[in-house]
Amino acid sequence: MSGVAAQRLRSPQELYAQWERSHWSAHEVDLSRDGADWAALDDGERELLYWVLSSLMVAEERISTQFCGLVLAQDDEEEGSFLSTQLVDEVRHMQFYARYRDQVIADPAAIGEHVARAREVLGAPFRRIFDEALVDAHDRLRRSPGDREAKVDFVTTYHMVIEGTLGLTASHFLLDFLGRRGVLPGFVEGYGLIAADEQRHIAYGTEFLRRAVAERPELGDVVRQRIADLLPAVAEAVSPPGNGAWDLLGVEDGELARFGLDALTRRLKLVGVALR
Ligand SMILES: [Fe+2]
Numbered sequence: 677m678s679g680v681a682a683q684r685l686r687s688p689q690e691l692y693a694q695w696e697r698s699h700w701s702a703h704e705v706d707l708s709r710d711g712a713d714w715a716a717l718d719d720g721e722r723e724l725l726y727w728v729l730s731s732l733m734v735a736e737e738r739i740s741t742q743f744c745g746l747v748l749a750q751d752d753e754e755e756g757s758f759l760s761t762q763l764v765d766e767v768r769h770m771q772f773y774a775r776y777r778d779q780v781i782a783d784p785a786a787i788g789e790h791v792a793r794a795r796e797v798l799g800a801p802f803r804r805i806f807d808e809a810l811v812d813a814h815d816r817l818r819r820s821p822g823d824r825e826a827k828v829d830f831v832t833t834y835h836m837v838i839e840g841t842l843g844l845t846a847s848h849f850l851l852d853f854l855g856r857r858g859v860l861p862g863f864v865e866g867y868g869l870i871a872a873d874e875q876r877h878i879a880y881g882t883e884f885l886r887r888a889v890a891e892r893p894e895l896g897d898v899v900r901q902r903i904a905d906l907l908p909a910v911a912e913a914v915s916p917p918g919n920g921a922w923d924l925l926g927v928e929d930g931e932l933a934r935f936g937l938d939a940l941t942r943r944l945k946l947v948g949v950a951l952r
């Protein structure tokens with residue numbers, strides 16, 4: 677095992693204990709300054725941020741409703757304990773984005789309606805990832821919780837691609853921009869807390885995959901294949917459809933894709949799988 681791969685990863689039990697020490701409430705984050713900031717953004721920035729917030733709204737609805745199968749596929753009580761906390765975390769994230777739309781975008785509605793409105797601005801690559809790949813992988817795992825390959829495929833889709841590449845890239849650039857700009861402090865606080873939750877989720881996925889691949893090396897091909905299948909859609913899903921572009925937020929062309937691929941490659945090294 678190389679130096680990187682020998683690095684110790686936190687176990688599900690350690691991640692569970694960390695969750696107990698990290699509670700926060702989506703309904704207590706102070707959003708009182710964000711409404712005025714939102715109204716004062718220039719049109720291009722507001723349109724781009726609306727698209728990002730819509731992606732986040734739909735993503736959290738998808739990943740909180742397409743998760744129970746993994747809880748049922750737990751190997752032991754410690755893993756089940758951690759996975760139950762992740763399910764609650766994802767629901768909290770969905771609640772935060774819905775509350776943000778209620779109070780800041782000033783568009784009060786039930787969560788289902790928020791999700792439907794948010795979907796109107798999203799493109800085909802987003803649907804490919806969240807409505808097809810994720811749903812199919814979850815259905816397969818739900819039907820056969822004891823199928824190792826189905827579990828590896830689901831965790832690759834969910835924890836490596838969606839959380840570890842797409843989500844991590846979005847939060848890195850968005851928090852960086854909002855920090856520099858000094859606006860939307862409530863969003864920055866909530867999104868920062870969400871990003872900290874996501875670090876635990878990604879840590880779980882990395883540890884699980886490393887264990888699974890160490891036990892059955894041929895499962896490395898399942899990881900590689902799923903990533904190769906989804907990476908083109910991920911690269912497209914981080915760019916807004918139409919004329920909007922991240923350069924409005926000071927991000928250079930190609931920077932998102934490079935950051936995402938670097939993060940993914942580093943994590944796969946820990947798992948013990950090399951992308952060809
Ligand atoms: Fe989440």
Ligand SMILES: [Fe+2]
Pocket residue numbers: 766839873874877
């Ligand atoms: Fe997550």
